Amino acid sequence: MAEITYLQAITEALREEMQRDEKVFLLGEDIGIYGGAFKVTKGLYEEFGQARVMDTPISESAIIGVAVGAALVGMRPVAEMQFADFITVGFSQLVTNAATMHYRYGIPVPIVVRAPSGGGIHGGAFHSKNPEAWFVHQPGLKVVAPSTPADAKGLLKAAIRDNNPVLYFENKFLYRRIKEKLPEGDDVVVPIGKARLVKPGRHVSLITYGSMVHACLQAAEILNEQDQLDVEILDLRTLQPLDKEAVLSTVERTSRVVIVHEANLTAGIGAEVAALISDNGFEMLDAPIKRVAALDTPTPYAPVLEEYFMPNPEKIIVAVRQVIHF
């Protein structure tokens, strides 16, 4: 059992999958000798050579398009966006080519696009984005967003082995901030489409994913101390397809829901989760469904502004108290 960070977990998953299957290769900007802007691919160039750890020109549309093409003929490319923000320039390849190819032609497109997302690092409007909801609205794509080293590793393995295009949103704030003991050389695949009950509880459900799992844990602790509340936390892990069963069963247990995500509020994943519950869990609900998310603005740069903008334990606590005292 070695303690590894969220970032190391990603590297390990890449390494192990590349060792396991020679069809797996990586492409992206500065991922070779440099090891990627965040050093996620560090050491892989040395181990697997430049044909399998491919530096590319600055061309996100081509990076994704080339990945799609390679996947069509049996390869399993894993493309890195240097920041999730830049996925916007490769957007059309994802929603147009990758997402629709199997439906129209019956040809699988097993690509993974890794996108370092999220704020809290004073990166401003173009190095902080959480764009997952765009892709959840496009049929044909799968979307995952791990919150722990174990999930980071297991979901990336699942993504690479999946026969569909998978967007893998890795939260860069978590890269070096969280650690976990994982069995060495484990080959645990975390299935896509299954949420994780982080913490059972009786009074209220926090439904969340990514970085906000940790904010929810903090909020839960405070709420336990200060309000004697037993908070349940569900980590969605996969955003497309959503684990509806897990969502409805937490609602059944607590009857009160707060949905928390780091992305902008309006038309985010929280909207879809709320809609699911308000259709299928209506009778179980004892209070309005609240959402806690980033403000509906671009991510501001100055720390004081960014703090105001981001969701955090305090905002979660306020929302929980609202649904509890409803």
Place this chain on the structure above:
Amino acid sequence: MAEITYLQAITEALREEMQRDEKVFLLGEDIGIYGGAFKVTKGLYEEFGQARVMDTPISESAIIGVAVGAALVGMRPVAEMQFADFITVGFSQLVTNAATMHYRYGIPVPIVVRAPSGGGIHGGAFHSKNPEAWFVHQPGLKVVAPSTPADAKGLLKAAIRDNNPVLYFENKFLYRRIKEKLPEGDDVVVPIGKARLVKPGRHVSLITYGSMVHACLQAAEILNEQDQLDVEILDLRTLQPLDKEAVLSTVERTSRVVIVHEANLTAGIGAEVAALISDNGFEMLDAPIKRVAALDTPTPYAPVLEEYFMPNPEKIIVAVRQVIHF
């Protein structure tokens, strides 16, 4: 009073705004002599000349980027996407440049992007898209989707006069299929952000927009005849910002809601509307909130498949009966 089609209403709005304000100009593919793929700009090239009705290369990203640039220095460009589907290649310019410029720099970006959207014309996966939800999730953009000639005209005028980037989704199925008498030379501006009560009712609210307003009207008629139900229909008209007041007040009146849109179901506008209601209208609800939308697939080509894929009055009726008999 002349009877004009939805398409003519758009043309009239363009003409009148161009006459009113010489800063307004049009750019897009084949919009000049040809008058646009759907003939929306027909006659405008002859009236205003090629400097104000500008044919462009096939470069959606540049079309939108150039519009943004022109807007920065006082012009009021109206860009046409030949089909809404192709907005995906100009996506980054919209969400990155147009949407964030005012927040970051305080410079207004008064552009309009007209995007002929929607299915039912056997256009297949790439000539049928309803991509509005992507843009509603991006702070800084406004999004409108008219359902009638009067709104098509009035909302386009409002969009052109607005100091923000506005996405104007015109439903191409409606172009020549619906007509309305409008006062000649009227200058009615339909304010952005205000929904329209299409039809008051007591038993259930259909909240919808675009082409589905007409499907809802048909459903309402049948439900009235067959089930003696008095259906209320709210046409959102603007999707960003949503008219929350109007949404909550229709819920207050009927306590039962079905949300209907032509776009894919998951993470569509319906999710946001349901989330809004399940937070702010929780106590008013007597039944689960149902959504009727397109299947979560690309738009299939063969008519029999497309019919199965699209929302329609029958599907709306089923959902209404579910919430009524809940």
Place this chain on the structure above:
Amino acid sequence: MPAKTDVVSNEIKLQLYSLLYKTRATEDRIIALYRQGRIMGGVYTGRGVEATTVAAGLALEKQDYLFPIHRDLGAHLAKGQSVLNILLQYLGRGNSLTKGKDSGIHMSDTTLNIIGNVSHLGAMIPVAVGVAMAKKMQNEKVVTLNFIGEGGSNIGDFHEGLNFAAVHKAPFVLVIENNQYAYSTPAHKEYVCNRLSDRAQGYGIPGYHIDGTDALGVYATIKKAIEDARNGKGPSLIECLSMRMVGHSAHDDAFYVDKEQMKKYEKKDPFLRLEQVLRKEGLLDDKQIKRIQDTIDKEIEQATDIALNSPLPEAHWAAEGVYAE
């Protein structure tokens, strides 16, 4: 400069002729079906650019990958696709290659190494480059070929894809079908460089500008580019100049097209032009022509019958197949 055409064998010449006829006759049938209201979606034909698309398709080997776009019915046929499959596809039948899910000739056939397109112009370029690169990684000597119109050549993916291919020396050939119009837009409103093949220099790859109405010249040049790619010399850009001899699609009367230009190009009709050459070379006479055409006409007749009698897809198929297992 086009490559020398004397390398083109008689067998290939006759195949080109048959394919040009077959392309034209099949497209005529599709238009007829469209006019009869039996085809619902848009119909774009290759009239005027057939020499380019047919020759490109024929120049590929069996193991090579073809990425055709909207006017490339000829390339589908040349790569071995049947008229029946094409008609089934247009008619949206349940037994078509896409089971009615996609339109027009948006169709793939993995048995023939044909990958269909999306409508977004240029979007297939990076994808085709990806196939080329993957085949290289797999140590197979396989070349990938894709088309783009002179209009579509101004989209970002053209630039990103071609540059990517050049940097990675992908065995890739991009053929620009310059038919001088993009829908209603004349070429000079799309670009103002002398020749689109000049763009090759900006990627450090060879660029060719050739007469796209001359099937033999196109074949020889594309063949050379394909074999260069196969031999590790990297990608090429080939601009084939022709003229779109009909409207953009079946509903467009092309009122905006330069009529002088049209007249000029009527004399360069790719099909008649090849017929003339082959007659002169003694490879074809009236009898043989009739035999070729009759055979093809019969195939189209039969295919039409079968296609029209083929089942529609079942409605619930619409919900299936979004995700692979």
Place this chain on the structure above:
Amino acid sequence: MPAKTDVVSNEIKLQLYSLLYKTRATEDRIIALYRQGRIMGGVYTGRGVEATTVAAGLALEKQDYLFPIHRDLGAHLAKGQSVLNILLQYLGRGNSLTKGKDSGIHMSDTTLNIIGNVSHLGAMIPVAVGVAMAKKMQNEKVVTLNFIGEGGSNIGDFHEGLNFAAVHKAPFVLVIENNQYAYSTPAHKEYVCNRLSDRAQGYGIPGYHIDGTDALGVYATIKKAIEDARNGKGPSLIECLSMRMVGHSAHDDAFYVDKEQMKKYEKKDPFLRLEQVLRKEGLLDDKQIKRIQDTIDKEIEQATDIALNSPLPEAHWAAEGVYAE
């Protein structure tokens, strides 16, 4: 070929010198503030490309529009921006041009006709072309200039924007700052054409390839391109070859950079090089140099003081200003 430099007046030469010093000294100060933990976001400096960015900024007239990117602090200064505004911006203060909302030198100043960038490389090219076209529509003789790195020149917007500008004869100048690395990626993994200026031919516009470390040559060439644009001759593409003399950003030690290459370029240091020329021409001596540098040092000192004592934004501003009235 660079334009002849004898057209550059002595006054301009001295301005270039001052600006080069100011750019370097300001950037050094920014790095110091970053190392002190006072600047939170990324810091990218222009070390090595200053001659290009400063000369380009100075070659523009007051009415012209400047679109700088991430290494163009020098252009901001040359166009008239104050050191104070730049420091306020980096420090995210409430009285900065973006009120703390954007980072680094992502800042616009409409009083100086400077439009800031987004991080997405190439994204400003079409926007700058739009400004150029609008000014032409408004019958003003205004030129717009934008930069791109050799790495960024491979993004789709480069192609779409430049082609659009060429077709519409926009008064636009695009300067490629070819500093031979894109983050860790050497130029030969970004493109394989001989010169990036060769791409100009593919758009039918003039392309120049010049030494980007020679402030005078850059100034003269860009000036010519600007005046050509102003006189209705349309856009130009100017590739300025230099070398990034530091890491990609303040946290990058550039271990991957070719050290020989670095050494070669140390001798071509744009600032020292200009100093040498001006000394030789008798335009500068030790005393003058000291006076210039002292003045600038003092300005930076004062600006730093003021900036560090300036208020942070108020938290609730984060929620404001998404939409214009």
